[in-house]
Amino acid sequence: MTPRVVLAAVVALAIGLVAGLALSRVGGDDPPGDDSVAAGFARDMQTHHDQAVEMSWIIHDRTDDTLVRSLAYDIARTQSHQSGQMAGWLQTWGLRPTGPGEQMDWMRGLGHDHGDSGSMLTDDGLMPGMATQDEITQLEGMHGKEAEIFFLQLMIRHHNAGVPMAEAARDYSKDDAVETLAQSIIKSQTTEVETMTSMLEERGAKPLPDDVP
Numbered sequence: 036m037t038p039r040v041v042l043a044a045v046v047a048l049a050i051g052l053v054a055g056l057a058l059s060r061v062g063g064d065d066p067p068g069d070d071s072v073a074a075g076f077a078r079d080m081q082t083h084h085d086q087a088v089e090m091s092w093i094i095h096d097r098t099d100d101t102l103v104r105s106l107a108y109d110i111a112r113t114q115s116h117q118s119g120q121m122a123g124w125l126q127t128w129g130l131r132p133t134g135p136g137e138q139m140d141w142m143r144g145l146g147h148d149h150g151d152s153g154s155m156l157t158d159d160g161l162m163p164g165m166a167t168q169d170e171i172t173q174l175e176g177m178h179g180k181e182a183e184i185f186f187l188q189l190m191i192r193h194h195n196a197g198v199p200m201a202e203a204a205r206d207y208s209k210d211d212a213v214e215t216l217a218q219s220i221i222k223s224q225t226t227e228v229e230t231m232t233s234m235l236e237e238r239g240a241k242p243l244p245d246d247v248p
Contacts, residue, residue: 066128073213075141076204077121078134079162080220083197084114084121086165087190090174094186097178102234103186106227110190113223117216124212138162145203157246164196164246180238187231188243194224194231195245 067073091111095104125132134140139155139162159167166174166189174185198221205217232242 067130067208067210067213069130069135070141071208072141072145072204073208073210074125074128074130075134075139076200076208076213076217077124078132079138079141080197080200080204081118081121081132082138083162083165083193083200084118086171087111087193087197088115088118090166090171090186090189090193093171093174094182097174097182099179100183103183106230106234107186110227117220120216142200142203145207162196164193166193184235184238184240187235187238188240191228191231191235191242192245194228198224198228 088111091107091114095107095111098104122132137156142155155163157163157165161167170185170189174182174189177185201217201220201224205214205221208214208217235242
């Protein structure tokens with residue numbers, strides 16, 4: 036990650052810890068367990084968000100387009116804050132940043148947009164929607180309209196995979212704070228996909244295929 040992404044992550048974590056401590060002071064329910072939907076979502080969506088922040092800062096420095104830069108800044112700011120909030124939850128729940136099993140195991144059998152058996156990761160071993168390192172490197176080498184198109188394509192695919200994760204957390208986490216954040220993610224990312232699809236059309240391009248296993 037670039038120094039800017041690392042700094043944003045540190046700031047977001049500090050904000051998240053404060054939010055997590057505040058959360059721990061309300062309600063008397065037992066915290067989510069290590070293999071719960073809430074914990075799995077908090078861990079995996081952090082990873083998902085952190086890459087979205089990274090890609091947003093990359094395009095922010097490689098285009099002069101005001102709308103693309105504004106979109107990228109909004110994604111970076113919002114998702115870095117949410118990532119810190121989820122890290123704060125894990126600390127408050129007394130759980131490790133990484134879980135006992137494979138990424139996405141918490142979604143197994145929940146009836147959303149991923150399979151009910153076998154690995155829920157892509158052939159590259161990544162969560163659905165995640166860019167490969169080759170794609171990140173490719174984006175870093177682009178500028179102008181070419182970079183804008185590739186960023187929009189990557190981020191649409193990224194968001195389209197993130198929404199089912201948030202839907203599963205909203206429906207099955209049994210945690211009010213998780214459900215509230217998940218619904219916020221669904222709303223914002225669905226709206227951003229619509230916006231980015233229109234921006235792609237204006238540039239004569241189409242979204243990439245989704246890579247759900």
